[in-house]
Amino acid sequence: MGNSSSSEQAAEAPKPVELAPNGEPKPKCPMCVCKELRAERDSCMLEHEDGKTACKEQIDALNKCLQGYGFNIPAAK
Secondary structure, eight states: OOOOOHHHHHHHSOOOOOBOTTSSBOOSOGGGSOHHHHHHHHHHHHHOTTHHHHTHHHHHHHHHHHHHTTOOOOOOO
16 A cells, blocks of 8 residues: 555665775776777777787777776786
């Protein structure tokens, strides 16, 4: 009647915001963050035939930024 069960109340409770290690809310998509570093990396990769070697600094900077938002970036082989 007027009483609601605890399962109904739990379903209505807002979900807590997941925080990234840097303390900001974790975005759902890695493409939504680190846009400037991504653009620098992309530009470098297009300019060099061996982008993995020539752009290592830009790649590492982008990966570090993404990890700061809580995304798991595998190490390059």
